[in-house]
Amino acid sequence: MLRILSVLVLAMILQTAEAQFSKRLYDTYDSYAFPGVSSRRFTHAELMTHLAALQQKLGPLMTMEQAGVSAENRPIQLLTLGRGPVKVLLWSQMHGDEPTATMALLDILHYIAQQKESPEVRTILAQTTLLIVPMLNPDGAQRFQRRTSQGIDMNRDALRLQTPEARILKGVRDRFQPEIGFNLHDQDPRYTVGDQGTVAVISLLAPAYNVEKSDNDVRTRAKQVASALTLVLEQFVKGHIAKYDDTFEPRAFGDNIQKWGTSVVLVESGGWKDDPEKMYIRKLNCVGLLSVFHAIATRSYVQTGTMPYERIPMNTRTLYDIIIRNATVVFPDGRAPVVADIAVNREEVRDGGNSTWRGRVVDFGDLSVFYGHEEWNGAGKTIEAASVELNDIIDLPLLRETIR
Ligand SMILES: [Zn+2]
Missing domain, CATH: 3.40.630.10 (Zn peptidases)
Known part of the structure; x- marks a missing residue:
């Protein structure tokens, strides 16, 4: 003992x-x-x-x-x-x-x-x-x-x-x-x-x-x-x-x-x-x-x-760089709007010795089981469907302005 x-x-x-x-x-x-x-x-x-x-x-x-x-x-x-x-x-x-x-x-x-x-x-x-x-x-x-x-x-x-x-x-x-x-x-x-x-x-x-x-x-x-x-x-x-x-x-x-x-x-x-x-x-x-x-x-x-x-x-694997929560995504034609979470990952782009970062939409829909390094509240905000299409490169600053 x-x-x-x-x-x-x-x-x-x-x-x-x-x-x-x-x-x-x-x-x-x-x-x-x-x-x-x-x-x-x-x-x-x-x-x-x-x-x-x-x-x-x-x-x-x-x-x-x-x-x-x-x-x-x-x-x-x-x-x-x-x-x-x-x-x-x-x-x-x-x-x-x-x-x-x-x-x-x-x-x-x-x-x-x-x-x-x-x-x-x-x-x-x-x-x-x-x-x-x-x-x-x-x-x-x-x-x-x-x-x-x-x-x-x-x-x-x-x-x-x-x-x-x-x-x-x-x-x-x-x-x-x-x-x-x-x-x-x-x-x-x-x-x-x-x-x-x-x-x-x-x-x-x-x-x-x-x-x-x-x-x-x-x-x-x-x-x-x-x-x-x-x-x-x-x-x-x-x-x-x-x-x-x-x-x-x-x-x-x-x-x-x-x-x-x-x-x-x-x-x-x-x-x-x-x-x-x-x-x-x-x-x-x-x-x-x-x-x-x-x-x-x-x-x-x-x-x-x-x-x-x-x-x-x-x-x-349950993490994205940014998730925009509960945004209302609208379409230009007769399709009804949807409330969706939008996941965006940042990608590095190399140009010679310089690197810049851009965003790409990587998932869309009910993302309640995922987390974001950053989470943006999109409730009550309207986003054009064309600006957040899956797999597209997106204009992150513009999107940030839309959500703000
Ligand atoms: Zn390795």
Whole structure:
């Protein structure tokens, strides 16, 4: 009894210490955020410049090697920090247009450089070896597209290994056989949490390694690490963490790396109101990952168990950018008017280096089971049917004027 009690007390003390570290990382983020990146769109060449600058600051704390080259001969870097027994592999931007975590990795390197004498960083570097592939798909990043330059979705190439980029990831995994891995992605920013209607800012998954979605030691450890990450994030964005679909995907890397013996956590950066560049989500990635590195270094994540992860609600799709509620939509001919909700999503349009946002009507009718980041009250207002046709680009400012 006494022994159980002392284990519980120890777990509480460890969790309190971890929570304090996370809070400090969150509150002081602006003092260590990597200043060189302020937009989601950056190229491999720019990343290389940033890594060189960070190498200067980190000195012998970081080694940088070329793990291989992409189909278009861009070097794919592997960064190594720390000399501890627990190897942790992180790979980001396997999909070229999913750079949120890549920016967070730069913040993490900058933090380690600034705080190298702090007890937390010393613990992380003494107990873990961090292996980081910051941009696995540089050709896709150049085009800001999901797929590689050979047209392959790398996350469906874990078995055939047709792309050089996929072979590099498999090669690094096999060479180091890390205990823990983080598979870093972005998802549609309109995913929601369960039936709550709140936006999913980050979704997590301990991928299945078989169709039955069984648990073994490897997947259980992934769930413990995901639980530690959940607890960190819930300090700041409670109610905005969702669980990604855990159907086994035989061709995906997360699922296979879990099967090959590395405990994998998938981290999907989602959406946040008024954060199209995802800078707040970048901060959450940075704080979450740094905190969890420490939890891995102290092994406090084992005490966390799997429940904090198991109990988070599933990713759902019940969110639009704007919903206009109960507007009266009128037709120019004899058709009777209808009272309808109108859902509009914002889309980014690129023109050279500039981007603008426009609205598109994506749903129409009774949308009472959906939510809007913004909800406009259209009750008693009249809208011409031609100005809100399904799938059309619309004049948002004009519509706003009509509703006002
Ligand atoms: Zn992805």
